[in-house]
Amino acid sequence: MHPTIEFDADLIARMTQRGPRYTSYPTADRFTPAFGAGEFAAAARPGKPLSLYVHIPFCESLCYYCACNKIITHDRGKAVKYLGYLLREIDMQAALFADGAVVEQLHFGGGTPTYLSDAQMGDLLGHLRSRYTFASDDAGEFSIEIDPRTVDAARIRTLRRQGFNRLSLGVQDFDEDVQRAVNRIQPEALTRDAIAAAREAGFRSISIDLIYGLPLQDVTTMAATLDKVVAAAPDRISVYNYAHMPQLFKSQKLIRDEDLPDGATKLAMLGLCIERLGAAGYVYIGMDHFARPDDELARAQRDGTLHRNFQGYSTHADIDMVACGVSAISAVNGTYAQNEKSLERYYTRIDRGELPVARGLALSGDDLLRREVIQKLMCDFALDLRDLAASRDVDVAARFAPELARLADLARDGLLAVTPDRIDVTPKGRLLVRNICMVFDDYFGKPAAVPLQRMQYSRTV
Template sequence: MADPFIWDAALLRRYDTHGPRYTSYPTALSFGSDFTEPDYQAALARSNADGRPLSIYVHIPFCRKACHYCGCHKVATKTTKVAEPYISRLDREMVLIKPHVDTRREVAQLHWGGGTPTFLSLDQMSDLIDRLDARFGLSNARDRDYAIEIDPREADVFTLRHLQALGFNRLSLGVQDLDPRVQRAINRVQPRILTEALIDEADRLGFRSLNLDLIYGLPLQTRDSFAATLEQVIAMAPARLSIFNYAHMPERFAAQRHINAGDLPAPEEKLAMLRITIAMLTEAGYVHIGMDHFARASDSLAIAQREGTLQRNFQGYSSHAQCDLIGLGVSAISCIDDVYSQNHVTLAAYEQALDASHLPTARGIRLSFDDRVRRHAIERLMCDMELDFDELSETFGIDAPRYLTDALARLEMPQRDGLVVWDGPRLIATPLGRLLIRHLAMAFDARLPRQPDSQHSRIV
């Protein structure tokens, strides 16, 4: 099995610092509590003038059992009754948002995340879809992108049939690892047959795209054990794979304190897992979209990247560009017009705001001109793996190389190390530079401390 490019482990280790994942710029760490409900309402109203399609994210925070690796905003409970008042409050949030939104705009994208959205009963899923349709008008368009995250332990073939009837056409299955020893160490025992049964049924039902989530760097993993997981996953033939680098930050995420740090693989072993992942998936015909995403060449993500329309949002890479994102639920983040707005991250505060007939806006930010220039540069670099300075100059009416002198100065060392090359006005990440694309993006970040701390995960 040949490597798809020359591997330099020493160089990767040298650049393996802490840094943002850039699902937004500015990142959530720059959001401020001085951003209030009226600011969000004003942004919603402004966005109507452009008439962009809508993307709606719904956060379902509940799961029956907490996985030890998890860093999400979640509520672990076995009582499904807690979902009823939550759905009612989601509807209340929609009611408060609706007067500020032109609902003739198409809802081109819908994503349910969590937690575990399949924590909901089938009737509760139907209820929530009905409420979303009543408030915003959901789309029947063939090219809509309606996705839901699924825990294979919480779903069966009847769940998939129901989701298809509700209008979902894309599924994301959490797998993480197929090794039983690793599963026990992360408190997520999930027999392979559960995943295989759902994949087979999704294929039979004709779901347009299916994604599997894996994580490397988990306790008790080795390069050989992870290669065995990859071999089994490749045989399942999903259209997309998200293969995340586990970030062990027990000081931030209480669930991770159950993980024995001594069981975590050494940095060299993690690098070996990354190398094996890229080699095996490339050989199997997958395109490395960037960072932790892989897709078949025929998948909409790979097509969007080839056409230059790929974008990045809080769910990762997305093929639906130019949507305004409305986030519903506890901790959800919206990206509307030129603002980011985040809801309260605790269930109690979220409920209290809605019960008082207020949107649950906790913090956010309105972007300056400089923020918008740098956001565009970071997003295009992370999506296209290159940045066209002529296009950037034309888009914003600036001399981009002069305007971004600070960023270009910070890229001099990566250029000498062979992570980027110039082709006329285009700055292009090399194959090795693609693995360090977060580090390259950091050069354009005017808000990042020059020595990012452990608030961020490691890059590799």
Template sequence: MLDTTIQSAAEAAYSSNAEQSSAPPTNHSQTHIANTTPVFDVELIRKLNQLGPRYTSYPTADRFTDSFHIPDYESTVSELKAQTQHLPLSLYIHIPFCASICYYCACNKVITKDRSKAVTYLDYLKREIALQSKLFDGMKKVEQLHFGGGSPTYIDDAQMSDLLANLREHFEFAPDEIGEYSIEVDPRTVSPERIAVLRQQGFNRLSLGIQDFNDVVQKAVNRIQPEEDTLAVMKAARDVGFRSISVDLIYGLPKQTIASMTQTLDQIIGADPDRIAIYNYAHMPHLFKPQRRINVDELPDPEAKLQMLFLCIQKLTNAGYVYIGMDHFAKPSDDLCLAQQEGRLQRNFQGYSTHAQTEMLSCGVSAISAVGACYTQNEKTLDAYYARLDQGELPIARGIKLSNDDVLRRDVIGQLMCHFELDYAKLNAAYGIAFVDYFKNELAKFAPFEENGLLTLSKDALKVSLKGRLLIRNICMVFDAYLGKKEEPLRYSKTI
């Protein structure tokens, strides 16, 4: 059961603020959805919380190596093209520029007000797109496109139109009613008029970074973003026909409190987005230099962060959102929720995705592709990225070729992250194995998990309980063959 101190503090804040809120929680549920709300066992979380991967890939990106070269990637693509059935593509385009720095940011970005740098970058980006297009000749059907960054809306309307036209020259895009075409926007720098242009340009899904609506918290992380600006962008997106609006929040930021987080959640619920991602702020200044500007004395302590996590889950599920997994929530009618119900949800470098059967091709500085049985990552600096393209070659800096064991474990971890269960018979048929024999050692490690009520094991399946869902990363780590082989550096966040 939830620790009474944490429970009473969170529920008191919830009750007090709910009485003052002018926008009561909305019940989005239209049809019966099986209960997916995780059970919050604070003592168990305290006991099992540890450093671990987020599993946006397996093997994780820190396992990529510079011994992986362009011919390795080209051979993988050739193998895919030789298959009788070509899978559709998911394209990711990385625009790294931002006009100002947010102190919490862990993205690969370039902070500059010199807009001419974007002109140079777009020229090189189009060179990479041409090289990838040539390589993928014969399998260029795209069902999913995502522009991320940085701030993709750093480039202006004309530059965006030109880039999209270039992509359409090189790839074949599914019609609007089938394709999922999303872009991350910064509400501080886009107007309702710009939102209308983005829809005309072909985007049909919008993702907004909010993080926190509280003025004090915004100042502490150097991201001043008035609520009215954000709401105006969201209204404009609905008015011009965007199919889905997603917002990002972060808990654990400096100067956040239960009261301020409660107010932000009420504001978010009132804004009624289709998807909500609530990330745990991981303070890792040894890896991310902007975080060195954050005053560690202003960060909430671990107990306060647990209160915030409980509050987020409680308020959003009470408001009708479905807990998808990790840190994602969605309306029951949203494609993300439907994809999970239909077994086609997947997890990739953008988080949870609705298009399971796609190859993920990524272009831009630092971008990571997942094609066939390999991962590749581009050069991380602009100079290195440009230099490789000046040589007329793909800017791949590192990657990894997956073994048969890697592919199997990737599927196992993906099934757990997305659907919280494993059907041994399906895995046996797909990989020609006897699951209980192949993973004999791993299954033996689950005894304490089962004793703590995190999962159940049978001769046919592994099923994660509602109590175990918050600790899904811990469960997946048991299947990670790379962990524990050597001392791990401090590169992971806490699992909760």
């Protein structure tokens, strides 16, 4: 078993429940239209280090499992139009943030960012660099998600020349039957070629995404996939739990319920992933993420500088994140702001000369305190209560008396150890850290800020 995780299938089966992934606190269902473009602009802090996120929503084909905000189209004209509006939004954002700011992180997500042509990508990056100052290649993290089915070695070399130094690619599963069941046919050779090309091009980090719980998967197919992933030796591996919610995501209706593995099989696959990746030397970072011990994620966790944001785990401290594109979410100076989710509304707002912010939230003092608690538990698996009391000037024992009492039940199950000075998540509790964090979530189980925003969460394990 993995050296930092104790996998207890019976405990997990008993305790797993639906809950937030805590890429933010408060979670997105708490965002409200009362927070708009004006409130977001007022939160801007020019001159501060920045993380930029750029959302490219287009894909060439539909993966049935996908829950991302994407647009399936072969009409390249749609990308041309979108880029025109995206550049205008970037200009509006830069007017608020760029003065003296250094971009330490850049992430292109989607959809499929490499839906853009080399020339379009070059123009977009050139525009960003004309508006912002970027950290050096050695100091900055500039990442992009690619689809190996549509990107060849020449394109990967171009992406590196354009300034990206981290690469993430989806695999999900190497089994051909599973691939057919989710409409993502991706021969192993394509993935291996993409990884080899990225290494030759000098990418600093290569990450692979897997999913367990897909149709026709079982322990045997997962074992074969893991063998191939370990042989490819990526720097980071994400192993996501497939959340089947066809009532929310229409494409998932194309997956047959009878083809899905049952709960016991899913747990067995997770246990196998933990065992195999641990044996291969990967460190469990948390929340589906594994990394090599010398990877920056693992080092950041050891140093206590690991952070969690809308893209998952991050090596940089809690810097402002400015997000551009349809549906993108910014996190700036104690606020969250999400752009319009439809292209039509996104375009309309920009045509009016407005930032396309549809909703958001200004965090209260209590929100900020609880966010810090949840961040520490999610990233460090520990919380120093004395440090928290001193830094926030708060009587922790009094402020969190109900929460500390609820933690006693989890402690009896062996998930954590609590003393007057510390909370430490045990190896048995690390897989259930979302359950622990939910204790400190003052919103969980309460009505959403806007009833139609009711969020349906995935299971914690």
